[in-house]
Amino acid sequence: MTTPTTTADNTVELDADAAQLAIEHCYEQGWSDGLPLVPVTRPLLEKFLGAGGRPADEVIGRMPQTGREVTVELAAINAAMAGCLPEYFPVVLAAWEALMRERATGGGGWQSTSGPAPLIIVNGPVRDRLGFNSAGGVFGPGFRPNATVARAIGLIVRNAFGIHPHELEQATQGLPGRWSICFGENEDESPWPPLADELGVPGDAVTATLLRTCEYVDNRHTSDPEQLLADFADTIGRSGSWIFKHAMVGVILCPEHAQLLAGAGYSRADVAAWLAEHSGRTTEQLARVGKDNANDMGVRFPGDAADPDTFQRTLPNGDRMLIAVAGARNAGISMVARLFADWSGTSVAVAASPGKMSA
């Protein structure tokens, strides 16, 4: 004989068999990204709408290619399906708005053969209030807010915009971690002001762009800031990720690297300027891979390799290089973030949930 399963307060008998049927129903509708979804009902939706504090019918995104649009209500249903708690919904809305500000999401970003992933960075007390991971293992997994906020974005694109893999979504291989990259900045161990604060949005805020992939720089070998930066520059400058005249990158620094650089007097802008100046390849090196010639508009192509010693910069300058601090202070391991396109260089404030104004 089985023991009835009840909730903690013994008010509802949990019916796991019914839950399984509801989950399968969601699969059958084609709504899932492959993992189980939380079946959403009106009472749960109302909690999300209450937490979001915005009109349900407000349009927050349009997809001109398919004539589809996203309302606050559709975003809420998808966020709930993703496994978010209602109180995460203001972060989802801010992340969505931050992504909508990116030029590439209004173009072909969601459909691209590149298969880019949103990179979502959260600042402010909301990180601790909701339990976002900012320290060890920020690229996941293991933390509900990190995992479900990022997943919510993916479900909105899939369901509200109607962009499904193999159909309108044409990722050649995609990238590991797509729809799962969301983390808090490690403000406690960062030597610099919070990322969003430096961009003019203090407190709870989201900064986001589209990521092509991440590549680690493991340097526990030097205390010389220029040697450390040179290791980043070598990774940033490699040719494989380089398509157009320039390629945009960011760096997600671990606390150890950030503290080493700040201790030597570097600000975020100094790091960006140094990396922009030193990251790249010579024309001869690029000629070997058929990418030495670039015009302002189109893709790189094989040229005549004139002036073989000319150094071509990966980044035009240090402006709009996204530099965040995240991860554990236990090793010198950071990430070069290769952006799908450019970055707007803006942050979006997270709206305070109605009824949760007082801390």
Added chain:
Amino acid sequence: MPNAILDPTGRTAAADESRLGGLAARPADLAGARIGLLDNTKHNALLFLTEVGELLISEHGAENVSIVETKKSFSVPIDDEIVSRYRGTCDVVVTGVGDCGSCSAAAVADGINFERAGIPAAVVLTDAFTTTGRTMAQVQGAPDYDWITTEHPMAVLTPDEVKERARRLLPEIVAAVTGQGAR
């Protein structure tokens, strides 16, 4: 009665209904026709289209290439304003080359938009993007819309190879925009 499970797509059945009445009327041939070209910015697309235009003039009696535009965003279908410029200026359109995720779908939508405006259009996509093109045709309410498929990839071809490709596809392009086609 349990609560209903909510739909996250925002779709209604009406949105799926077909909206394309049929293709634009085709001329019997291209003698004296004014050719429009729409470049989707992808590498080798303009070279390909330019070559097609020249061949239509030299071998099929077209009068000229009367309008050539380059899309501002390869991933977004053209709007009514752009379509109206073509409508007043040319008799048939050739567009492409769809060889990426978003531009291929958009090229199919462009072709459908031209047809709706009464301009016969030939759309060229590489064969890697058949599924996404078909999905977009369904989204646009023209699930049976047809385009010209060529081998993938196009972007890595040399200029001479691009011209050869234009020559090879010429009969299909002519058939697509004239009454000679069985489409």
